[in-house]
Amino acid sequence: QNEIYSEGVHDRVPSVPTDFGELERRAKSAMSQRGWAYINGGAGEGSTMTANRRALDRWAIVPRVLRDVSQRSLSIELFGQQLAAPVLFSPVGAGGLVTRAADVHIGRAAAQLGVPYIFSNQGSAPMEDVAAAMDDVKPGAPRWFQLYWSTDDDLVGSFLQRAEAMGAGAVAVTLDTTMLGWRPQDLNLGSLPFARAEGIAQYTHDPRFAQIVAQRVADAAASGGADSPKPSIGAIKTLFEIARNVPGSVWANLRAKEPRASVQTFLDIYSRPSLNWNDIAGLRDRTKLPIVLKGILHPDDARRAVELGVDGIIVSNHGGRQIDGSIGSVDALVDVVDAVDGRAKVLVDSGIHTGADVFKVLALGADAACIGRAHMYGLALAGVDGARDVVANIIAELDLTLGLSGNTDVTTLTREALKEIR
């Protein structure tokens, strides 16, 4: 980790600001108004985002001295993969609002660091392309796939199959977004259709999706077009603006035949509000990949997940983007860790901005932390290098915090390293 520290901070001017506040300020001016609204925005009045930070502030690091911290280790093992640090890139959809094929750039950044990138189901590049870009940097660089459970079970199966084929180390099923939250920043700009349009790449490259659309087209033709679907003109326009740039895709073919059916099919099937525990129970039979549930905040849900045999949980409130006035994710972490009691891996995200934040969640019992918006800000400012350096800086600060607090190994941290400030 010395290498990250010296390269990231000492030997050259970093490509991105080394503190979150300045990173955020500069990213805002580098992004379009729509892009900023979508990436930065939270649900409602933003109180969950505030709660995420408050939850971290409640814990203070209590350093120990004179403990020989010259040799330190940040590496962890997760589902059989050795990782350079206990940090992952959270799945972020619609990255195309920041830059074209954003996911490919983020993939390269993660591969350079040797930490996993969780590909979004609503990514702006197909998972196969992102995987290939990561393999270019380092063959087999760790990657996971994040699933939004579709109303079409065969599409879920197709996504799982593609994820396995592209070398996913785990599948993370996101549970907190069966419907999109109340997001004033986007609603006020009327820009959610644009964000949706940037998140279609996994679908437009999917063989099962093509089948579903073709069936719809056939059904509509058979019924004389009577129940021909009617998406809004805005949605069609934005979706096709994007699709036009995806050469050779299934989408491009279908677009020529029946654009309305293609668009409406995507809108109809991408999320499933009826999702329930039975669906999760059946997942084990459908994939060999380790199963991680993302978006758990209640200890009883964590217990139930463990009883179903899931391999991991990501404690998350989606970066405060879904419910306004929700519990801070680090406030939920402590109870979830106790409920899980070592029977599954526990990861956490939402509001984690610094190495000290990562130190705190590890000491509270998390196995690793995921970083969302921050890496997108780095991408907006300096492309692959920016996304990489934002996370490299967090890792470098984690290393320093570890040593300066009298600790030498991230896997042996305990709550002893912290004091709760009331």
Ligand code: FNR
């Ligand atoms: C997200 N998040 C997310 N999560 C997910 O499971 N699938 C997705 O497609 C997305 N898309 C997405 C887009 C954008 C713009 C943001 C900011 C977030 C949530 C993400 O994975 C993560 O939970 C949060 O971003 C973590 O909080 P911070 O680090 O952004 O505070």
